[in-house]
Amino acid sequence: MTFEGKYYNGQSSKGMPAQIALLADGLRIDYCADEVTGSVHWELAGIHRSEFNDATTLLRYGKFPQQSISVVDKRFKEALQQQYRGAAFLKSGYNNVLSLGLSGIAFIALSLLGLLVSFLIWGVPALADRVAMHFPQSYERTLGKQLYTKMLQGYQVDEEKTAALNAYLSELETDLDYPITAAVVKSDEVNAFAIPGGYVVVYEGILDNMEQHEELAALMGHELAHIQNRHSLRAMTRSLSYYMLASVLFGDVSGVAAVLVDNASALRNLEYSRSLELEADREGMELLRRNELNPQGVILLMERLQMGSESEMLAFLSTHPNTGERMKVLNELIGEEKQPYKKNQELERHWERLRED
Amino acid sequence: MTTTLLEKEKQITHFSFTGRGSEYFVIEIVNLLLTVLTLGLYYPWAKAKSLQYLYRKTELAGTPFVFHGTGKEMFIGFIKGLGVFIALYAILMYGVLSEDVTTLLITYGVFILGFVALVPMALHGMMRYRTSRTSWRGIHLGYRGELSDMYSTYLIGFFLTILTFGIYGSWFVVKLRKQMIDNVRFGNVSLRYVGDGGDLFLIHVKGYLFSIFTLGIYLFWYTKNLLHFYVNNIVVLQADGTYSRLQCQVSGWEVLKLTVGNILIVVFTLGLGIPLTTTRTMSLIMNNTVMSGHFDADALVQTEEAYDSATYESMTDMMDIGVI
Numbered sequence: 001m002t003f004e005g006k007y008y009n010g011q012s013s014k015g016m017p018a019q020i021a022l023l024a025d026g027l028r029i030d031y032c033a034d035e036v037t038g039s040v041h042w043e044l045a046g047i048h049r050s051e052f053n054d055a056t057t058l059l060r061y062g063k064f065p066q067q068s069i070s071v072v073d074k075r076f077k078e079a080l081q082q083q084y085r086g087a088a089f090l091k092s093g094y095n096n097v098l099s100l101g102l103s104g105i106a107f108i109a110l111s112l113l114g115l116l117v118s119f120l121i122w123g124v125p126a127l128a129d130r131v132a133m134h135f136p137q138s139y140e141r142t143l144g145k146q147l148y149t150k151m152l153q154g155y156q157v158d159e160e161k162t163a164a165l166n167a168y169l170s171e172l173e174t175d176l177d178y179p180i181t182a183a184v185v186k187s188d189e190v191n192a193f194a195i196p197g198g199y200v201v202v203y204e205g206i207l208d209n210m211e212q213h214e215e216l217a218a219l220m221g222h223e224l225a226h227i228q229n230r231h232s233l234r235a236m237t238r239s240l241s242y243y244m245l246a247s248v249l250f251g252d253v254s255g256v257a258a259v260l261v262d263n264a265s266a267l268r269n270l271e272y273s274r275s276l277e278l279e280a281d282r283e284g285m286e287l288l289r290r291n292e293l294n295p296q297g298v299i300l301l302m303e304r305l306q307m308g309s310e311s312e313m314l315a316f317l318s319t320h321p322n323t324g325e326r327m328k329v330l331n332e333l334i335g336e337e338k339q340p341y342k343k344n345q346e347l348e349r350h351w352e353r354l355r356e357d
Numbered sequence: 358m359t360t361t362l363l364e365k366e367k368q369i370t371h372f373s374f375t376g377r378g379s380e381y382f383v384i385e386i387v388n389l390l391l392t393v394l395t396l397g398l399y400y401p402w403a404k405a406k407s408l409q410y411l412y413r414k415t416e417l418a419g420t421p422f423v424f425h426g427t428g429k430e431m432f433i434g435f436i437k438g439l440g441v442f443i444a445l446y447a448i449l450m451y452g453v454l455s456e457d458v459t460t461l462l463i464t465y466g467v468f469i470l471g472f473v474a475l476v477p478m479a480l481h482g483m484m485r486y487r488t489s490r491t492s493w494r495g496i497h498l499g500y501r502g503e504l505s506d507m508y509s510t511y512l513i514g515f516f517l518t519i520l521t522f523g524i525y526g527s528w529f530v531v532k533l534r535k536q537m538i539d540n541v542r543f544g545n546v547s548l549r550y551v552g553d554g555g556d557l558f559l560i561h562v563k564g565y566l567f568s569i570f571t572l573g574i575y576l577f578w579y580t581k582n583l584l585h586f587y588v589n590n591i592v593v594l595q596a597d598g599t600y601s602r603l604q605c606q607v608s609g610w611e612v613l614k615l616t617v618g619n620i621l622i623v624v625f626t627l628g629l630g631i632p633l634t635t636t637r638t639m640s641l642i643m644n645n646t647v648m649s650g651h652f653d654a655d656a657l658v659q660t661e662e663a664y665d666s667a668t669y670e671s672m673t674d675m676m677d678i679g680v681i
Contacts, residue, residue: 008495013544013657015420015494052413054375058421060495065659068495070420094406097387098380105383112386113629115393 003076007031007040010065020069020076022083027059029069040067047089053077059089124245128237132230137177137197140233144197148181151201155185158204161354165202168213168350169220173291176228184354190305192219194226196233209304213351214288214297221284221298228283231276281326285333294341295334302327370601370652374643375421376414378633384410385632401435402428411635415643417493418654426490434486445471477511478504484537489661493543494654497661502540510536527561528554538591544657545596552590560586577616578609584642593648596658601650607641615641 001022006015007029016033027042048060057077060068084090097108161184169180178198185203192202200223210216226232281298288295306323388403405428412424445468452464481504488498514529531554538550564579588605595601619634626633 010495011659012655013494013496014655052380052410056421058413058423060423065497065661066492066495068423094384094387098383100383105379105386108386108390109382109629112390113627116627116629 001079003071003073003079005069005071005073005076008068008070010062010067015070018069020071022079027069042067044084044087044089047087049089049092051092051095120242120245124241125238128241129234131241132234132237135230135233135237140230141178141197144195144199148183148195148199148201151195152183152185155187155201158184158186160356161204161207164350164353168216168347168354171344171346171350172217172220172287174224174287175290176224178227180224180227192223194223194232196227196230196236198227200224200227206305207354210301211304212297212300213347214294215301215304216351216354217288217291217293217347218284218298218301221287222280224287225280225283226276229276229279231280235276278326278329281330282333285330291344291347292341293344293347298330299327299334302330367649368601368651370418370648370654371416372643372646372648373416373419374414374636374639375416376411376636376639378636381407381410381636382630382632386629399428401431404428405431411639412491415639417648418652420494420654423492424490425492426486441475473512473515477507480511480533480537481507484540488541494657496544496657496659499542499661500540501542502536507536524558527558530554531557534587542660543593544660546657547594549592549594550590551592552586557586577613580616581607581609581612584612588646593650593652595651595653595656597653597656599651599653601648601652604647604649605642606645606647611641611645 003020005018005020007018008015014033016031016036018029018031021028021030026044027047028039029042030039031037042059042061046062048066050057050059055072055074057071057073057080058068059071060066080090097105100108162182165182165184166180169182174180176198180198180200182200182202184207185201187203188205188208189203190205190209192200192206194200200220202219206219207216210219285295285298288297302323384407388399388406391399392403405424405426408424408426412422415422448464448471449468452461452468455461455464481500481502484500484502488500491498510532514525514532517525518529531550531552534552535550538548541548560579560582564575564582567575568579584607585605588603591603593601593603615637619637622630622633622637
């Protein structure tokens with residue numbers, strides 16, 4: 001069987017009309033242009049791999065400068081496949097995938113998309129968590145101290161109440177890896193938050209809303225759990241890793257620097273995931289138990305915050321979703337059985353100092 | 358002189374792009390999958406494969422180009438490039454960790470100068486690699502530029518641009534293009550870049566002003582003007598003294614449709630559709646570009662010798678200097 005095509009000898013760009021015959025051990029090409037006629041034999045082993053052909057089949061042969069032929073005839077491609085099945089120059093994984101057809105390709109694309117999405121949903125947070133948990137504690141302290149100092153600059157610190165709160169905290173029996181430094185700032189906002197490395201900021205507004213010191217103990221238990229379990233660091237690495245991913249994709253590295261510089265305000269607005277909040281609630285309860293305080297303190301705190309007048313900015317609640325659900329979980333934790341609890345004179349003394357205007 | 362060319366003697370040789378978005382999409386999907394599974398090691402092979410496809414589907418006078426680069430070559434270049442980058446960053450890290458201001462300043466200086474010095478080498482290497490690995494009808498392209506010329510062109514232009522607060526930038530870009538394009542050989546055919554820095558400067562001034570006044574809409578026409586400036590100033594000289602000129606006929610409106618379409622594709626496919634934007638862009642540019650004048654497609658003669666080294670290709674790739 002012979003086919004008509006063009007032969008290029010590797011020396012000139014002139015395409016010479018040629019007859020191409022498929023022989024058992026290779027191709028024979030008889031070309032003829034003007035006065036020049038000739039014949040070459042291509043061994044199968046010397047033919048270069050030929051991919052991505054369309055109506056035109058392009059074959060190249062030998063060392064530099066390569067000879068080549070181009071055949072505009074679909075039957076040539078089929079004849080090659082039949083005659084030289086399995087030959088190296090016809091093998092192409094890419095061509096195999098290309099011939100899968102629409103459904104096969106759609107399947108590959110969709111599974112890749114699924115892989116991508118699951119990596120974004122599960123892979124990134126898991127990786128970020130690992131990074132956060134391996135972050136050295138001394139660095140965390142340094143970072144936290146910087147953030148804490150920076151954040152307090154925007155507020156007026158109530159020195160007396162701060163002293164009382166710190167005294168209250170040192171009286172509490174905790175099981176923390178971090179020394180705790182707390183500050184009370186003058187603001188009507190009902191809010192409190194934890195900073196990595198053992199720093200807590202409490203707004204006067206939230207203290208004014210409380211009536212019993214067990215509520216404060218519950219609040220502190222919650223915030224200290226955030227610190228102990230590195231929740232803010234984990235949330236930060238999470239959002240930062242998404243940001244870094246986006247900046248790698250869109251080639252904007254300066255954005256990451258901006259986030260790092262601006263992380264103080266980012267921290268204030270951090271939303272922990274639901275599971276992290278529930279974890280902090282649970283461990284906060286544990287703190288009440290360890291100190292033999294009334295576990296109802298945590299419920300009182302929730303109710304108090306929820307009942308606060310509508311006009312008040314309940315910042316603490318707005319970043320902590322599902323108060324109702326949290327109360328349900330907490331009530332289940334407290335359970336039916338009577339927990340032994342008693343009054344703690346020392347804590348109440350500090351509490352009174354905190355309540356003074 | 359262009360004026361001596363008589364209108365009746367002019368002939369048109371077409372470029373075309375026959376690649377299909379769906380095909381290129383499949384190739385890139387396979388590439389992505391293999392690159393992810395090999396933790397990135399497959400990247401050079403993936404890159405070679407996409408270039409092989411894009412070249413194979415780009416035709417001049419009905420014959421496709423061939424890309425001869427291999428994944429192995431690109432892998433070696435990739436490793437070498439990575440080595441240079443790691444070395445530069447190691448120097449900088451040493452400065453940062455020394456906590457000594459003088460050491461930090463010196464290492465920072467070395468780091469910056471290292472990058473400045475890398476760019477000409479990367480451009481030179483990329484031209485050499487890309488041209489030597491490209492053939493058409495069996496005739497290889499080649500690059501005859503000297504690295505020292507590239508350095509002098511680049512460093513002089515770089516500092517003049519800084520000294521003139523960027524105004525010299527347009528002339529700098531043209532000088533660089535001349536250095537790159539004038540040294541390309543296509544068998545016994547050579548290329549000339551005849552653009553003028555002043556024209557480019559005017560395009561930029563007009564582009565900035567109009568884009569501001571039209572709230573950015575003019576950006577597409579600005580892009581079109583730049584494209585025309587870069588392409589239409591390339592002259593193709595044949596051994597017998599005849600020549601032809603590249604002509605890109607893409608309009609601002611087409612650039613607008615292309616850009617908006619590409620953005621929509623990328624956004625709605627979460628980036629998976631990027632291969633489609635590549636083929637769309639290639640189609641628009643190649644199918645609207647012709648060579649006008651005398652071009653005898655049969656008269657090219659091989660002039661290149663066998664080739665080597667892929668180092669510089671991946672260096673430009675990693676620094677992301679979009680030259681071509």
